[in-house]
Amino acid sequence: MLDEHTIDDPWYALAEQIKDARNRLGMSRQDLATRIGVSRGTILNWESGRRVPIEKCAQLADALQINTDALLKLHPEVPSGDRQLGSKDEDGRGFRISLREVALMGFGVLSLVIGVGFLASSTASNECFAVGAGLGTAGSPFRSAYDAAGGRADLGCPSEEVRKWGDGVSQTLAGGTLGTGVILSLDRRNANVISGQLFQDWRWTADGAAADVAGYPAGPPVSCDGTIVLPLTSGAAGPGAMVQRAGGSSYVWIHGDIWIAYAAVGGPTGSLGRPTEKQTGDDNSQSANFEGGSILARYGAAPVTNGGQGAALSLEACSSVPH
Numbered sequence: 641m642l643d644e645h646t647i648d649d650p651w652y653a654l655a656e657q658i659k660d661a662r663n664r665l666g667m668s669r670q671d672l673a674t675r676i677g678v679s680r681g682t683i684l685n686w687e688s689g690r691r692v693p694i695e696k697c698a699q700l701a702d703a704l705q706i707n708t709d710a711l712l713k714l715h716p717e718v719p720s721g722d723r724q725l726g727s728k729d730e731d732g733r734g735f736r737i738s739l740r741e742v743a744l745m746g747f748g749v750l751s752l753v754i755g756v757g758f759l760a761s762s763t764a765s766n767e768c769f770a771v772g773a774g775l776g777t778a779g780s781p782f783r784s785a786y787d788a789a790g791g792r793a794d795l796g797c798p799s800e801e802v803r804k805w806g807d808g809v810s811q812t813l814a815g816g817t818l819g820t821g822v823i824l825s826l827d828r829r830n831a832n833v834i835s836g837q838l839f840q841d842w843r844w845t846a847d848g849a850a851a852d853v854a855g856y857p858a859g860p861p862v863s864c865d866g867t868i869v870l871p872l873t874s875g876a877a878g879p880g881a882m883v884q885r886a887g888g889s890s891y892v893w894i895h896g897d898i899w900i901a902y903a904a905v906g907g908p909t910g911s912l913g914r915p916t917e918k919q920t921g922d923d924n925s926q927s928a929n930f931e932g933g934s935i936l937a938r939y940g941a942a943p944v945t946n947g948g949q950g951a952a953l954s955l956e957a958c959s960s961v962p963h
């Protein structure tokens with residue numbers, strides 16, 4: 641099992657402070673995002689334990705009506721002896737920063753450059769170096785998923801520590817032949833790997849809030865008669881999957897009643913075939929177009945499938961793919 645302390649630190653305390661302050665003000669993530677000039681998905685990432693840029697702390701503190709120094713005390717990249725970055729002058733007109741802090745930030749940039757070089761060197765070697773709880777020992781959930789999906793040659797090495805992402809945890813991988821990827825675990829007992837274009841398309845679903853809205857992988861990607869499908873679970877939008885688009889160059893998120901109706905007539909193995917574009921919708925309905933027809937789902941009514949027929953999709957009958 642992954643170590644809780646490693647997962648939550650060093651960003652957990654800052655994430656909880658941001659979330660608690662926002663909730664105390666009755667402010668939505670979108671409201672906070674608008675105030676400081678970022679996306680809602682960025683706020684969600686910060687509240688899930690992702691890195692918060694230090695230059696955003698002053699804006700965050702103002703928007704959340706909390707003391708800047710109190711926020712900075714929780715920021716892992718600010719040394720404990722220097723917590724004045726972004727603090728207001730005594731007359732409230734601006735911000736002050738000490739020369740020592742400038743030097744410290746310069747040192748941080750230098751450390752980052754050295755770290756990137758070390759990562760590249762390690763990735764080129766025969767062995768991955770462990771980062772945080774990392775891949776763990778043979779038989780651990782992350783290590784098993786990593787090995788099953790191609791290991792170092794296909795996936796590269798961990799490029800960051802295990803972090804919270806939505807309700808689960810993740811660890812990013814880089815340097816493999818499949819491109820940037822991630823190991824994801826919702827329950828910390830089972831893990832799945834996605835990489836390359838599939839990872840990028842999943843990551844940016846729902847305005848970057850993939851883990852919460854689209855959901856976590858319910859299993860590894862599978863090939864259903866040549867079409868790659870990644871089943872998703874526990875998302876706020878209901879059951880769904882990332883399905884390879886017609887042409888094969890990217891993936892689209894099919895979800896909710898549309899996914900249920902699509903799977904009922906065979907999904908990509910039925911007469912509808914692959915999706916040709918993203919699922920779209922508004923407050924009244926959702927729709928999706930496929931190679932062989934379309935599905936329209938109005939809220940409160942059964943979905944209407946045009947051109948679809950075939951036996952229900954069985955993901956268990958599809959074959960696993962290292963992706």
